[in-house]
Amino acid sequence: MSNRICILLIEPSFLIREGLKTLLSSQGQPYRIEEFDAPVDDLDKLVNRINPDLVLLNPKLVIRLINLPRRNENIFEPYYIGLIESDAPTHIKGKFDQILNLDAEKSELNKIMEKSLRLIHNGNSETENTSLSEREISILKLVALGNTNNEIADKLFISAHTVMTHRKNITRKLGIKTVSGLTVYAILNQLIKLEEVQGV
Amino acid sequence: MRINKDLKMAEVIHMNHHLLPVLNRFDIYLGFGERTVEVVCKDHKINLNFFLEIVNTFHDPTYFPLRHLQSFKASMLIEYLRKTHSYYLDVKIPEIGQYISEIVQCSGFEENHRNLVKNFFDQYRRELTNHINKEEQGVYPYVLRLEKVLDSPRSSQETFDDLHKYSINEYEEDHDDVESKLFDLKNILIKYLPPVSNYKLLNLILHEIFELESDLNNHGHIEDLILVPIVENMEKEFHSRFANHGSNV
Numbered sequence: 001m002s003n004r005i006c007i008l009l010i011e012p013s014f015l016i017r018e019g020l021k022t023l024l025s026s027q028g029q030p031y032r033i034e035e036f037d038a039p040v041d042d043l044d045k046l047v048n049r050i051n052p053d054l055v056l057l058n059p060k061l062v063i064r065l066i067n068l069p070r071r072n073e074n075i076f077e078p079y080y081i082g083l084i085e086s087d088a089p090t091h092i093k094g095k096f097d098q099i100l101n102l103d104a105e106k107s108e109l110n111k112i113m114e115k116s117l118r119l120i121h122n123g124n125s126e127t128e129n130t131s132l133s134e135r136e137i138s139i140l141k142l143v144a145l146g147n148t149n150n151e152i153a154d155k156l157f158i159s160a161h162t163v164m165t166h167r168k169n170i171t172r173k174l175g176i177k178t179v180s181g182l183t184v185y186a187i188l189n190q191l192i193k194l195e196e197v198q199g200v
Numbered sequence: 201m202r203i204n205k206d207l208k209m210a211e212v213i214h215m216n217h218h219l220l221p222v223l224n225r226f227d228i229y230l231g232f233g234e235r236t237v238e239v240v241c242k243d244h245k246i247n248l249n250f251f252l253e254i255v256n257t258f259h260d261p262t263y264f265p266l267r268h269l270q271s272f273k274a275s276m277l278i279e280y281l282r283k284t285h286s287y288y289l290d291v292k293i294p295e296i297g298q299y300i301s302e303i304v305q306c307s308g309f310e311e312n313h314r315n316l317v318k319n320f321f322d323q324y325r326r327e328l329t330n331h332i333n334k335e336e337q338g339v340y341p342y343v344l345r346l347e348k349v350l351d352s353p354r355s356s357q358e359t360f361d362d363l364h365k366y367s368i369n370e371y372e373e374d375h376d377d378v379e380s381k382l383f384d385l386k387n388i389l390i391k392y393l394p395p396v397s398n399y400k401l402l403n404l405i406l407h408e409i410f411e412l413e414s415d416l417n418n419h420g421h422i423e424d425l426i427l428v429p430i431v432e433n434m435e436k437e438f439h440s441r442f443a444n445h446g447s448n449v
């Protein structure tokens with residue numbers, strides 16, 4: 001996305017928060033950030049409310065951390081970075097997509113931040129290909145013609161989960177999120193004909 | 201830099217001219233002279249803290265006002281949000297709609313694409329209108345009623361029952377974002393629409409969409425991150441004070 005990414009930062013220490021913002025700014029990726037320095041009693045709710053691309057979280061501030069909120073129905077999952085000391089227990093570390101060790105050196109911190117931002121940017125895939133694949137085009141056509149994910153899965157003999165992954169990639173590549181937006185794209189690019197669609 | 205009461209209002213606009221429509225919602229218009237933020241607010245009988253929170257949230261999206269919010273009333277916020285709604289529906293959307301009907305008529309715009317773009321925008325207009333109507337008929341009146349009961353608890357049993365039945369969490373849960381289509385429209389115009397002869401008008405449309413999008417972002421931000429927490433606190437107070445006024449639903 002060419003858009004600013006949205007970051008949720010939950011960390012008690014002012015100095016660490018400021019340090020993280022400096023680190024983030026040096027990456028040159030525009031962002032907006034919501035900061036919390038006090039214990040959070042409902043992380044699910046907060047994540048749903050803010051809808052972040054990236055969560056920088058010190059697990060000490062979460063009361064009863066069982067699972068990190070994941071939203072399968074949402075196209076964009078937040079990416080979780082744990083703000084943890086190196087001796088934190090593994091079962092805590094394992095919940096995060098990435099760990100940022102607070103006593104790490106600058107170059108290490110930079111590397112991790114850069115990698116995480118790149119992953120968010122590319123919807124968690126390492127490839128930087130921006131044109132649509134054949135498969136994505138056929139899925140895009142079906143979406144534009146008004147098929148649901150399940151209908152598409154049935155027609156193409158793939159799982160609904162796979163359809164979802166393709167759709168995320170299509171949205172990422174084109175910068176178009178809504179079905180009607182994809183329909184307009186498909187018509188402009190003559191993938192489908194205006195007469196084929198109803199209600200456009 | 202944070203906007204504070206001692207800045208001159210003119211400096212505020214130099215800092216961020218996108219704040220102009222926000223000031224207009226407070227019935228503040230250009231021609232500030234050398235007056236400071238504090239003086240202008242006083243002249244217009246505006247709560248200074250409330251004004252500062254709103255302009256700072258707009259000016260700096262990383263600014264999180266939650267902690268200073270208890271000092272003003274939910275009804276102030278609702279009034280501001282309503283004015284913002286009417287700015288969208290009565291000013292911005294018709295304006296952009298007008299530009300779009302003009303642009304699709306200009307040469308270079310393919311016949312087939314005319315209705316496509318126009319209808320896409322009309323769909324968006326309907327979506328936004330529905331979203332706003334739902335808020336103005338549902339959650340806003342609820343909040344105002346809640347505030348009234350907390351201020352002067354002499355109300356009918358029916359009012360208490362109604363207030364017990366609803367919770368701001370319902371609003372929060374199905375409060376969807378209204379920017380997605382606008383986001384798409386931006387990319388359609390930037391990336392996918394073939395070039396047209398009236399490029400100046402197209403630039404203008406794009407510019408307007410960017411402005412509207414960031415204004416809407418800020419508006420949704422205020423609803424989710426300021427209105428909801430304020431009302432949550434009011435509900436807590438309501439339930440602890442009036443636990444036995446309910447009808448056990």
Ligand SMILES: [Fe+2]
Pocket residue numbers: 281285332335419423
């Ligand atoms: Fe609203």
Ligand SMILES: [Fe+2]
Pocket residue numbers: 331335375420423
């Ligand atoms: Fe809203």
